[in-house]
Amino acid sequence: MRGIGARLRLLLRLVGLLTLCIGQSSCMTTLPKIAPVHKATRRTPTMPAAVTVQQRVLSTPTPACTGTFVAHDLDHSTVVAGETVQMFEGNGTGVAINDLDDDGDLDLVLANRHGANTIFWNEGRLQFRPDRFGRGATRAINVVDVDGDNHLDLVFTRGNSGPNYWRNTGMKQDNERWEQTILDGVAKPAYSMAWDDTDGDGDLDLVAGSYDAELLNVGGNNFLFGDGAGVYAYENRGDHWAGTRLAQKSQALALALFDVNADGHRDLLAGNDFATPDQTWARRGGAWIEAAPFSQISHSPMSYDWGDIDNNGSFELFATDMKPYTFNLQTLAQWRPMMEKMWHPTPFGDPQIMENTLQISQNDGTFRNEAYSRGIDATGWSWSGKFGDLDNDGFLDLYVVNGMIEAELFAYLPNQELVEQNQALRNDGSGRFVPVPQWKLGSERSGRGMSMADLDSDGDLDIVVNNIRGAAQLFENRLCGGTSIELDLRWPQSKNTRAIGATLILDTDAGRFSRDVRAGSGYLSGDPARVHFGIPAHATISHLDIHWPDGAVTSLDKLSPHVLITVTRT
Amino acid sequence: MITHEVAPEAQCIPRFPVLALLHPREKTRLFILWLGLGVAGGMGVMRLFVLPSWSVTALVLGLLLVPALQKWRSDAHRWGHTVMVLSVLLAAQAFHSLEHAVQMFQYHVLHWPPFASSGLISAANAEWVHFLWNWGVVAVVGYLAWNGMRNVWAWLLLGWALAHAAEHSYMLVRYLGLAHELQQLGFPQISAQGLPGVLGRDGWLARSTTTQGTFICRLPGLTTASRIDVHFWWNTGEIVALLLAAHTFLRSHLSQLHAHSAQAH
Numbered sequence: 001m002r003g004i005g006a007r008l009r010l011l012l013r014l015v016g017l018l019t020l021c022i023g024q025s026s027c028m029t030t031l032p033k034i035a036p037v038h039k040a041t042r043r044t045p046t047m048p049a050a051v052t053v054q055q056r057v058l059s060t061p062t063p064a065c066t067g068t069f070v071a072h073d074l075d076h077s078t079v080v081a082g083e084t085v086q087m088f089e090g091n092g093t094g095v096a097i098n099d100l101d102d103d104g105d106l107d108l109v110l111a112n113r114h115g116a117n118t119i120f121w122n123e124g125r126l127q128f129r130p131d132r133f134g135r136g137a138t139r140a141i142n143v144v145d146v147d148g149d150n151h152l153d154l155v156f157t158r159g160n161s162g163p164n165y166w167r168n169t170g171m172k173q174d175n176e177r178w179e180q181t182i183l184d185g186v187a188k189p190a191y192s193m194a195w196d197d198t199d200g201d202g203d204l205d206l207v208a209g210s211y212d213a214e215l216l217n218v219g220g221n222n223f224l225f226g227d228g229a230g231v232y233a234y235e236n237r238g239d240h241w242a243g244t245r246l247a248q249k250s251q252a253l254a255l256a257l258f259d260v261n262a263d264g265h266r267d268l269l270a271g272n273d274f275a276t277p278d279q280t281w282a283r284r285g286g287a288w289i290e291a292a293p294f295s296q297i298s299h300s301p302m303s304y305d306w307g308d309i310d311n312n313g314s315f316e317l318f319a320t321d322m323k324p325y326t327f328n329l330q331t332l333a334q335w336r337p338m339m340e341k342m343w344h345p346t347p348f349g350d351p352q353i354m355e356n357t358l359q360i361s362q363n364d365g366t367f368r369n370e371a372y373s374r375g376i377d378a379t380g381w382s383w384s385g386k387f388g389d390l391d392n393d394g395f396l397d398l399y400v401v402n403g404m405i406e407a408e409l410f411a412y413l414p415n416q417e418l419v420e421q422n423q424a425l426r427n428d429g430s431g432r433f434v435p436v437p438q439w440k441l442g443s444e445r446s447g448r449g450m451s452m453a454d455l456d457s458d459g460d461l462d463i464v465v466n467n468i469r470g471a472a473q474l475f476e477n478r479l480c481g482g483t484s485i486e487l488d489l490r491w492p493q494s495k496n497t498r499a500i501g502a503t504l505i506l507d508t509d510a511g512r513f514s515r516d517v518r519a520g521s522g523y524l525s526g527d528p529a530r531v532h533f534g535i536p537a538h539a540t541i542s543h544l545d546i547h548w549p550d551g552a553v554t555s556l557d558k559l560s561p562h563v564l565i566t567v568t569r570t
Numbered sequence: 571m572i573t574h575e576v577a578p579e580a581q582c583i584p585r586f587p588v589l590a591l592l593h594p595r596e597k598t599r600l601f602i603l604w605l606g607l608g609v610a611g612g613m614g615v616m617r618l619f620v621l622p623s624w625s626v627t628a629l630v631l632g633l634l635l636v637p638a639l640q641k642w643r644s645d646a647h648r649w650g651h652t653v654m655v656l657s658v659l660l661a662a663q664a665f666h667s668l669e670h671a672v673q674m675f676q677y678h679v680l681h682w683p684p685f686a687s688s689g690l691i692s693a694a695n696a697e698w699v700h701f702l703w704n705w706g707v708v709a710v711v712g713y714l715a716w717n718g719m720r721n722v723w724a725w726l727l728l729g730w731a732l733a734h735a736a737e738h739s740y741m742l743v744r745y746l747g748l749a750h751e752l753q754q755l756g757f758p759q760i761s762a763q764g765l766p767g768v769l770g771r772d773g774w775l776a777r778s779t780t781t782q783g784t785f786i787c788r789l790p791g792l793t794t795a796s797r798i799d800v801h802f803w804w805n806t807g808e809i810v811a812l813l814l815a816a817h818t819f820l821r822s823h824l825s826q827l828h829a830h831s832a833q834a835h
Contacts, residue, residue: 327766327777329744333751337760346681372771373788412755434783 049552054566056104058486061458065480068440069463074472075130076110076118078448084407084416085469088159088214089113091139091253092383092448092468096526097455098143098152099488100168101177104564106453106528108474109143110466111156112136126456126476131174138164140524141449144195146183148203148495154178157190157524159211160218185241189215189229194255195519196266196501197549198283199235203495204519206234206241209252209270231255231270231279233288236495246288251276254523256304258317260293261365264551266501267291271301271319275344277352278319294359296369299352303523307387307396308514309358309374310431313505315514316360318371320382320400320523323355325423325435334418338409356382356400375433380420384450384522388461389534390439392482394510395427397436401447401465419444422465439479445470449525454532459484459562461532466525483561487531489517489546490568498529499569501549510539535561583828587820588813591645591657592664600637608633627690631665652717653823656816659710666703667809670802677798685764687798696763697738697745700801704735707808718823723815730811734804740774741767769793770800 080089093111100107105122112118115136120128138156146153151168158164163186166178183206190208198205210229219226231247247270254271261267265283272278278297281288301319309316324331346352355378358371371377379385380402387396404410404418413419421442425433441463449466456462460477467473485506489499502517513533520526535541546554546567554567584590594601612626638661646654669689676687688696708731715724748762766773769792775781776793787793795803 327772329747329751332748332765333755333757336748336752336762337755337757340685340760343683343686348679348681350681372794375783375787378772412757428783432783 047552049546049548049554050570051546051554052568052570053556054568055560055563056566058454058459058484058562058564059457061456061460061478063478066478067480068438069475069477069479071440071443072126072474072476074108074110074118074120074128074464074474076112076120076466076472077115077470078110078112078466078468078472079115080469081114085405086407087217088211090404090406090468091211091214092446092524093138093466094140094384094449094522094524094526095451095464095466095472096141096143096154096520097451097453097464097528098526099528099530100143100152100154101172102151105457106455106530108455108464109133109141109154109526110464110472111138111141111449111524113138113468117141117156122455124456126462126474128474133178134164134166139191140193140520140526142193142195142520142526143528144204144500144519144526145495145497146204148497150492150497152498155183155193155195155206157193157208159191159214160189162187163190163193163206163208183234183241184239185243186232186234188232188243190232192252192255192524193520194257194268196257197496198233198257198266198268199286200265200550201236202550203236203238204500205236207255207257207268208232208234209247209250209255211251211253211273212249213251213273231268233268244288246270246281246290247279249276250279253300253302254304254319256306256317256521257518258304258306258315260291260317262314262361269304269317271298271304273300273302275299275346275352277350294351294357294367294369296351296353296357298357299354301357302383303385303521303525305386305521309387309396309427311395311511311513313512313514314361315516316358316431317367318359318376318385318387318398319357320379320385321354321356322381323378325378325380325402325420334413337412338418341409356385374431375435376425379423379425381418382423383448384465384525386450386452386522386525388452388463389482389484389532390424390452390461390477391426391479392460392484392534392536393427393429394482394508394513394534394536394539395429395431397427398425398433399423399441399450399452399463400425401443401450403444403446405446405469417446417469419446422447441475443467443473443475445473447473448523450522451525451527452532453528453530454484454486457564459486460534482537483535485533485535485541485544485559485561486564487533487544487546488529488564488566489531489548490566491548492568494550494569496549499548500529503547504531504533505545505547506533506535507542507544508535508539509542510536530564583821583824586817587824588660588816591649591653591816591820592660594637594641595644597637597641597644600640601634604633604637605630624691631691649824649827652714652719653820655710655717656714656719656819659707659714660812660816663707663805663809663812667805670798670805673798674802677796683764684797685761688763697742701735701738701742704731704738707731708735711812714819719815719819721815721818721822723811723818727808727811727815730804730807734808737767737769737804741765764797766797767800770795770797773797773800 096109108120116132117134119131139159140157151170153168154166156164189210191211192209194207209231215223232243234241234243251273252270256269257266268281270279280291282291298319298321306315306317357369359367360370379400381404382402385400390397400423402420407416410416424441426436445467447465452461463475491499506513515531541559544556608630612629645657673689676682768774
């Protein structure tokens with residue numbers, strides 16, 4: 001036994017030495033070396049994963065912090081056909097962030113309805129070059145490496161037809177970079193989508209959901225008496241996609257791939273608008289099994305997000321809905337006629353409530369909605385709601401964009417618009433949230449898609465919002481205090497080249513912070529593969545564990561703050 | 571304070587004098603008859619003239635008032651005016667508690683929205699009904715205290731009723747403000763009822779900027795219960811205090827009547 005142990009230790013040293021050498025040779029700065037330690041001590045299975053590590057020091061924030069966000073207009077506005085916003089046009093479109101040209105800076109993609117989509121190429125220092133792209137008529141946007149060729153592709157949903165897939169050829173010229181092609185086998189109308197390696201075969205699979213109310217509105221009897229749409233799970237088979245119909249009908253404003261039962265497999269949630277109850281399917285034995293894990297759910301969830309808000313190692317699930325954030329009489333009067341119009345009798349035992357929900361996992365495996373007691377049940381007519389450590393204090397904060405425009409529903413309001421202020425809520429360190437209007441994120445434009453990322457590479461999260469009937473906005477983070485670590489995972493041997501589905505756990509003397517790599521969350525919006533950890537100013541970093549989607553684990557020690565680390569699996 | 575001629579029956583002190591006081595006695599049949607007639611007639615009239623459901627309740631109450639007035643006159647003759655007023659309050663508050671139980675049924679069992687779960691009579695106008703009702707209760711309890719119902723339960727009842735009436739005053743102000751705002755928007759017909767009060771879920775205490783992020787926003791019941799639950803418990807507290815105050819008062823009052831009567835004989 002002693003002999004085997006000695007050989008194993010020797011092998012580990014050799015692997016460590018090898019990866020250290022590769023890491024050292026590819027370091028761009030003279031930062032302290034990061035030591036990958038291949039051990040299987042912190043979590044059960046696991047096979048060690050050899051990696052190379054590159055790190056880059058993040059830039060110093062300029063100008064200096066002011067304790068607020070600063071709003072910048074982007075040259076893009078989601079517009080609709082005609083003078084007024086009719087019916088579901090008011091639902092707007094999404095935004096996605098990712099490094100499209102692999103230059104280290106995160107680019108933006110904003111969808112549109114009646115105008116062109118826009119790619120904003122990040123040229124550094126928050127300078128962006130707009131590039132009109134496609135004809136619009138889109139809803140959700142995700143930036144993922146669909147074909148596993150190491151170049152990030154664009155996938156837009158369109159609501160009333162199958163998704164638009166723009167393959168990134170890797171060419172440098174804008175007009176040569178994109179090649180419009182099809183996802184063979186993915187033809188059903190899709191409004192929302194989610195990406196992950198759901199079948200564990202190493203490539204990315206797709207889940208898409210329809211919004212039948214809009215299809216009925218557009219297609220009328222053709223839709224009503226046709227085959228319909230619903231929720232489909234499409235398995236990536238390399239040259240084509242094999243779809244499994246999970247639901248015949250859906251009003252899926254939101255889809256999420258979230259590990260509900262903590263078995264290591266991401267389950268599927270479809271957040272349905274109107275009275276249609278949300279649906280959950282657990283991933284079990286390679287199949288999707290319908291489940292009902294929540295005793296209380298949002299009535300019309302527009303978006304899902306998840307994060308470890310109390311740093312206890314498990315993710316909480318957040319859904320946005322419609323409930324005024326202030327109870328002043330003027331606001332309530334604006335809501336009341338619409339609420340009365342929308343009210344309908346609910347069946348006995350209906351778990352739906354018209355407010356945001358926060359599902360907290362209990363010890364017995366059940367979930368309890370704690371949105372009200374944690375102060376995040378009411379954020380207005382809410383669309384995208386996302387967690388992010390905006391003030392770098394180690395705790396995930398929440399930002400929600402809101403507002404509604406619709407000619408018939410709000411005919412009694414000026415410009416047929418319910419004007420609301422976006423809501424920023426700071427996590428006070430206990431998993432409870434307090435409004436922070438002083439952060440100046442309370443834009444009154446009608447926000448729909450929203451995503452967060454460090455766009456100026458200064459170590460804090462900036463925010464991009466795709467507004468309807470108003471210019472999109474970039475909120476530059478100039479909050480003070482704290483530091484951060486950012487991580488890009490690369491897995492070039494896999495078809496899942498950005499390691500979507502990986503979980504990262506950072507241990508510090510101020511707590512253990514958990515994040516995951518995902519393609520999208522919030523309303524119709526895509527997330528960057530880059531993971532951001534906010535860290536309190538004086539905290540000492542112990543180590544980082546990366547749990548790759550195939551179960552392999554990489555542990556990194558000797559980490560410095562304020563760096564972007566690229567971990568490439570070899 | 572006791573100046574009335576007392577009937578001989580008052581000399582016997584029942585173990586539970588509140589029950590004796592609430593019993594319709596010789597008017598029982600009349601009560602049942604009017605109740606049946608009221609419900610049947612009210613339902614018919616409601617269907618025929620497409621009247622709101624609260625009008626049935628109003629009709630039944632109107633019909634029941636006839637035997638009730640006779641019964642209360644009899645109470646006054648037997649036990650004096652103060653006890654008669656207490657009898658009226660007990661009957662009315664019992665009905666009011668029933669009203670809140672119905673609201674709980676509408677909200678929790680039928681899953682009606684809060685603004686539609688307004689009970690049997692309050693649908694006429696819950697805010698005004700409850701505002702006037704609760705200040706009326708304060709006035710009557712004050713009268714009873716002035717006329718001898720002074721015990722620890724009575725003082726608790728008075729404090730409870732005052733706080734409850736204050737909450738309804740806040741709600742009435744909010745209701746009138748919202749009705750005004752709705753009128754400004756061109757919706758005078760839309761109900762402004764059902765807003766949360768000071769206590770309960772989304773109430774002033776829970777939503778005030780001064781309490782944001784504090785434990786006050788999470789006080790079980792006080793800042794988490796729905797308006798319907800909160801007011802059910804307000805009234806439950808009120809009727810419990812009233813029953814205890816009435817029991818204590820009646821036992822002592824009837825003893826005095828007994829002693830007075832014995833002395834007179």
